[in-house]
Amino acid sequence: MKSIIREINVIKEKDPAARGTLEVILNYPGFHAILIHRFSHFLYNKKFFIISRIISTISRFLTGIEIHPGAKIGKGLFIDHGMGIVIGETAEVGDNVTMFHGSTLGGTGKDTGKRHPTVGNNVIISAGAKILGPIKLGDNSKIGANAVVLKEVPKDCTVVGIPGKIVKRNGIRVDEKL
Numbered sequence: 001m002k003s004i005i006r007e008i009n010v011i012k013e014k015d016p017a018a019r020g021t022l023e024v025i026l027n028y029p030g031f032h033a034i035l036i037h038r039f040s041h042f043l044y045n046k047k048f049f050i051i052s053r054i055i056s057t058i059s060r061f062l063t064g065i066e067i068h069p070g071a072k073i074g075k076g077l078f079i080d081h082g083m084g085i086v087i088g089e090t091a092e093v094g095d096n097v098t099m100f101h102g103s104t105l106g107g108t109g110k111d112t113g114k115r116h117p118t119v120g121n122n123v124i125i126s127a128g129a130k131i132l133g134p135i136k137l138g139d140n141s142k143i144g145a146n147a148v149v150l151k152e153v154p155k156d157c158t159v160v161g162i163p164g165k166i167v168k169r170n171g172i173r174v175d176e177k178l
Contacts, residue, residue: 003075007034010076014098029063030079037067044069071105074121081127088116094139100127103143108133108150120155142168151178 011028012018024031036059044052052069060066064083067073071087074095079085081101087093090113091105103125107115110133117131120139128146131137138155149164158168159178166176 003038004035006075007031010078010096014078015080029065030077030082033059033063033065033067033079033082033085034073034077036063037069037071037073040069041071041073071116090114090134091116092118094119094121094123096121097123097125099125100129100145102128104130104132106130106132149178153178 008021008024008031011024011031012021018024018028036055040052040055040059043055056067056069065079065085067087068089070089072092074093074097076096077093078098080098084102085099086104086106088106093105097119105117105119114134116134118136120137120141122140123137124142125131126143126145126147129143129149131143131149133150135149135152137143137153138157140156141153142158143149143164144158144160146162147160147164148162149159153159153166154169156170157166159165160167164178166174166178168174169176
């Protein structure tokens with residue numbers, strides 16, 4: 001129950017449109033997707049692979065958000081306008097991460113084993129961003145809208161563009177290729 005209350009409070013803190021607890025419970029598909037993922041992830045870890053995948057498929061149908069039951073999701077993930085979000089099987093998402101609609105933590109199709117990104121704490125992934133492959137996004141990094149990130153991002157950096165390039169490092173404007 002504490003984790004459910006924490007998820008509700010994260011949404012109320014991060015979304016100025018959230019007017020109350022009941023509104024979040026009834027109307028936030030990101031909240032629903034996270035709750036369902038926690039259950040399907042529990043089953044996945046108990047080796048109930050088929051039922052966990054069925055539950056995640058139903059969740060995708062209901063919410064428009066696809067989170068593989070194998071993905072590891074930290075505390076306080078805020079999914080804003082979640083339609084089209086994809087989080088792959090071997091993805092790991094840190095604490096207090098924000099993801100906007102259409103963003104992807106996916107694979108490139110070339111890797112085996114760990115195929116999806118690892119996202120640090122306090123990361124913002126903007127609308128349409130694609131983070132692909134077994135790379136790491138450092139703590140406090142920001143990924144701009146529609147950026148395509150194929151290489152590791154250090155902590156405290158802002159990345160934009162296709163392919164992604166660092167435009168801020170530790171709050172200072174830079175122009176670095178990844």
